Amino acid sequence: MKTHVKALVVGGGAVGNGIAYHLAKAGWDTMLVERDELTSGSTWHAAGLLPLFNMSFATTHIHKYSVDFYKGLEAETGLNPGFYVVGNLRMAQTQDRMDEYMLYSSVAETAGVYHEFMTPKQIADRWPLVRTDDLKGAIFHPQDGYINPADVTQAMAKGARMLGATIERRIQVDAYRWTGSEWIVSCTRMVEQGGNLVPSDDKFEIHAEHVVTATGNHAQRTARLLGIKVPAIPVEHQYIVTEPDPALVEWRKTNPQHPVLRDADAKWYVREERGGWILGPYEKGAPARFLYDVPQGFRADLFPLDLERIEAEYMSMIHRLPSSETVGLKDDFNGPICYTPDGNPLVGPAPGLRNMWLAEGFSFGITAAGGTGYYLAQMMVNGEAEIDMASLDPKRYGNWVTTEYAARKNEECYDHVFVLHHPDEEREACRPLRTAPVYDRQAALGAQFGQVNGWERPIYYGPKDAPADFDHNARSFRRGGWWQYAVDEAKAIRETAGLIDATAFTKHLVRGPGATAFLDWFTCNALPKVGRINLTYALTPAGTTRTEYTIVRNGENDYYLVSAGAWTAYDADYLRKCAEDMAPKFGHIDIHDVTTQWGVFALAGPNSRAILKELVKDADPDTVLSNKRFPWLSARKIELGMCPVNAIRVAYTGELGWELHHPIEMQRYLWDQLMVAGAKHGMKLVGARAQNWLRQEKSYRAFGNELGRDATPLEAGLDRFVDLSKDFQGKEAMLAVGIRSKCVTVLIDGPADTDPWGKEALVVNGEKIGRLTSGGYSVAFGKQIGMGYVRPDLAEVGTKMQVRMNRELWDAVVVEDSPFDPSNSRIRVDG
Template sequence: MKTHVRALVVGGGAVGCSIAYHLAKAGWDTMLLERDELTAGSTWHAAGLLPLFNMSYATTHIHKYSVDFYKTLEAETGLNPGFAVVGNLRMAQTQERMDEYMLYSSVAETAGVYHEFLTPKEIKERWPLVRTDDLKGALFHPQDGYINPADVTQAMAKGARMHGATIERKWQVDSYEWTGSEWRVTATKMVEKGGNLVPGDEKVVITAEHVVTATGNHAQRTARLLGIKIPAIPVEHQYIVTEPDPALVEWRKAGNPEHPVLRDADAKWYVREERGGWILGPYERGAPARFLYDVPESFRADLFPLDLERIEEEYMSMIHRIPSSEHVGLKDDFNGPICYTPDGNPLVGPAPGLRNMWLAEGFSFGITAAGGTGYYLAQMMTEGEAEIDMASLDPKRYGSWMTTEYAARKNEECYEHVYILHHPDEEREACRPLRTAPNYDRQKALGAQFGQVNGWERPNYYGPKDAPEDYDHYARSFRRAKWWPFAVEEAKAIRETAGLIDATAFTKHVVRGPGATAFLDWFTCNALPKIGRINLTYALTDAGTVRTEYTIVRWGENDYYLVSAGAWTAYDADYLRKRAEDFMANGGAYVEIHDVTSQYGVFAIAGPNSRAILNEIVKDADPATVLSNKRFPWLSARRIELGMCPVNAIRVAYTGELGWELHHPIEMSRYLWDLLLPAGEKHGMKLVGARAQNWLRQEKSYRAFGTELGRDATPLEAGLDRFVDLKKDFIGKQAMLDTGIRAKCVTVLIDGPDDADPWGKEAILHDGEMVGRLTSGGWSVAFGKQIGMGYVRPDLAEVGQKLKVRMLRQEWDAEVVEDSPYDPKNERIRVDG
């Protein structure tokens, strides 16, 4: 057995074997350890479905790679993975479900996933056993289907060995120790005892430059060993296998093809053929989370008791959809653990706070995702970044505030939501409210309808004051929802009078110390601001793409305050600290970094009347001038007093109007709120939520991290040349220059439908060819039409270029407009008074 490797993979399910395969294929000396037998975890009882359908751009790429990759394994390894390419028919009982499929169609088109739409008549003609009289239609993927989980795992394992990897079974990892340059991993040989698998006496220490954990149901044990949090907890998933259905048997005897995997999303189940019968897999309410802290040693390739009462509704709906199944008996049943995460996406990427430790945990669709995860994670490890932006799957999207109880309850909710409509404006209710700014109750009383960002409750819009508790749930749609008119009025208020936004969820860091200036100068691509000023800047990856966007406030020679996106607190903190460690390890002076997100509340006030509102409450020897351009110019920061509240005020507005961000001690938030509201009422101020703000920032072409900005585009491709100082050295500079311009970020105005706006998932076309995709979308109150931002081929990025955007399966006219089409000279932001 090897005792030193470049990469050690822990976990021998489908995901772990794929990672070992792709790392070995990339030329890395790789070993995989499995505590039992390969496939002994959730892999063995998985149904093996390979659905291409996914609303996430990154996950769609992962699934597509898997489907394509599995079709090549037999030729490479000689092992048949059991891939039945029967297709996947996703049926819709309602128009809203068809709207969901049309939005998904946009994601699929941009990722190159082939699909078709079928009418009920076409479904019935192809598969007469399926009842279609109450269907609106269906989405059909002819290129996917299902696979044998054990066979595909063994094929990947064999491929890994063929590329030089070593696979060792019956070895359990008991400890991880980072030495400063490599990992010391202690493993114990597992032995059979009374039908259980227990630790034996034999131990080994393996040193590895990199470690990847793909431990599935054992993720909580892995988290304890590493001293981190991993919100991957299994939930029970049961499926049943019927006796042969005579009608199906006759259908196949007549020479007809196998049915595709059938999904009645509105009934919350999938069905596929199995030896003349059917497999029914429901996603019902009430499925419990299991193994919150550990998997018992006695639990190996085991199952839980079936709970038929829990799936009775789904079983009856299968009979409704496939009437011939009504009198067919049950032959077998499975109820096993399947790992979930709170948002349903796996955790793939660097572990928080650790060097060369990579996570691949929390796969609710592990067979579908295994191939692509191995491919893209191997790219991240061997090349520095993947070819797609993997940030949406990063393990650090959950912060240290997350608890086991939170993960368990959210994972149960996620399981239940597999087939619930996935609105782009979806906000799930479990475990809320949890993290609340001080004015949560005040805002709720004023009609605030909240979204959740990194656990924080943040107003999305302000609806009726007397709205019922579940108002927002019924206000969602794939088209213009009930919240749309409220957001329109909020956006108009900022353009015409003033608006107040609670931005407390912003991520905030203090960076100080004798090395702070030198560190930040190397860490970011723009010139640092002078004392009392601010700058917008970007931290890049080693590959030259955008890792994080920061607003940097400079209070002193080596005293900085960094503001970044609220959804990415742990993600940003981890990168800041690791890069500061690198800086100091290479001779840089001391730098200290503090996450102060929870110490400061933030109100953003913007609009033509914002200065007048603040003048009502500002305390100064000369209050009439304290907010003037002379004393407080645009892109500067000052410490001011509003009533009795000390405020670190920043003259910047994400909406493109005259405005300030008011960063204040969070314990004074209620006091400041109660000052601002009556002052604002005199000047027509409205309370404004995140959705109107998102529309307004697009009118200014302000790029947002996680949409326009990410690890698949450089700042030059994003059109941020003015924020890149090529006279200095910074992380990723040469890689950025070497990458060139593969695509360009543009703003487009769209003559779209009367009842819908783009969501930032749509394909951009020219002469019938897809030439790019939207990354953001919405409604422009300034131009009275749809607006969007996205990436297109560089030759099509010129102002005035005519394009098309596909929405609701139709092409709509679009035109590239100048950056910041609203107030391009920033005259309204700079206005004096």
């Protein structure tokens, strides 16, 4: 057996074999080890469904690749993966559900996923066993269906072997040790003993330059061995198989199989199985399992079925398929399926570790296995994938995540598989958890909260004395109940002033003798002078955008870095690893995550200077906030009453404003002072949704939307923040990439009740030419606004195009960057 390889894959399910196949195809010397038999984890009892439907751009690409890849496996390997291309019919009982499908349709269009819409009559005419009288319609994917999980896994394993990979069974990994250049993986050969799998005395080591863990239900054990946190915990999923249905048997004599049926509003899927039906519900109350470890004796085992828990879903299947009412149950399965708090798998570099890659937490592992292997191999071999994989990065969760949190959120995620996924959705489990000191004050004033990286932050302020029947959580794929409140908040910032809680911002101190040289190499813009700030970007080695920073220079080698609140662990890991790599060249660098030590209030609007003058303590309070003493894009330490504040003159809304970074223990005091002073000048409390609209009026790019690892800063239209006169990480790669697409801002003459969400296709003459990455409503222009990427030849101001919303095309036009106040006169106003 080999003991030295380029890449070691740990885990022999569908995902592990998909990764081994694609690494071997890329030319890497690859070995896969599995502690039991291939497919002995969740793969063996999976239903094998291949749904293309997904609201995530990255996951949609992954699923699409898998479906296309599986269709060619038999020709390549000689093994039939058991792919039944019967299609997938996703039904809707309500208009809200149809609205969800129409929004998904735009995501599918941008990813090239074919789909059709069907009326109830078309469904009934084609599949008369399906009851349709209470349906609004359906979306149909004719190119997917279901597959045999064991067969497709074995086909990928054979394909990997044909490409040179080695696959070893009955090997358990017991420890990982990084030497600085390779991983030494301690292993034990497992043997059968009385029907159980137990460790033998045969212990050995495997040396690997890279390791990928795809350990499924064993993710918590993997996390302990690596000394990290991985919020992948299984949840029970049960499905039942019926006896043959005579009506179905008769139908099949002259007709093909039914598609996989999904009644999303009833929370189940159904497919044919040997003349009968398989029902897979996603019910409430399914418990998390294996919170700390999988029992040694648990192999290809199942849990007892809990039929009472799925009674409602079973009865709704009978309602939808009346012929199934008299059919008996033939078999049942209740096994562990891994989840994560947001339902997306964890794919990418492990936090804090070198050459360690995670592929954990797959609730739809069969669907994702091929695509995960393809894109993860690109990341490992080429440095980046062709699509932005940040939304799946394991570091989107920080060390604040506990086992209890992951278990409860994963249970919620399971329950929400078929719940309407509104873009303004805010799930309630495990909340509130991370709260700023002013949380209670905000709640008392009508704040409605969303969460980012676990932090509670106001997304809008509703009426604080609302009647009992007022629904603060009225959500919609069109304009939700919060919409008018956000409009009023946005207008306040444009007309008077608004106060935004931005405490969740990620904040790092970077200091030391090597700090200046390192940051000059690490970011693409010139570093600011002492007392000034700049906006800059850290690039990937592939030349795309890895992180956006506001850098405040406090001293010669003393910097304060502010980045997106959702990405604290993600940014910290990359910053630290790069600093460690470059320390021999640039010198010692101290990096401290101070996110939880500093609160942030953003005060913006024409009256913001007047509000601060009420509070500022200075020998000359009338001039301390003037352009001369406190110019735009500068930072100063000021005192607001008794609170010391690191004030930054910048505003994400495009108005005169300051970010007020303050000691978090003084936050309630500062809030109270600002509320009293603000009341004299028409200040309104403002949430994140209004802020998001306002930043689009200024064409301010947002990380995770316009900025990501699939576009360079030049493609994002950020040339003014790129200093080509200096050397920086990713510069040559960025220039070599060129301009494949271009970021633009568009104003849209859209429908009266719907704004874009940033998922929509952009179309010219019936051809998709790009996609929106952000969307919303502009109070300045009284119409919808959006930002996105188009072909470079269509990025000129004045170019007309259309946006697909609610399945219809609406006129849009490319406008100049910063269509509101393009000269920035409002930001620079003196006083």
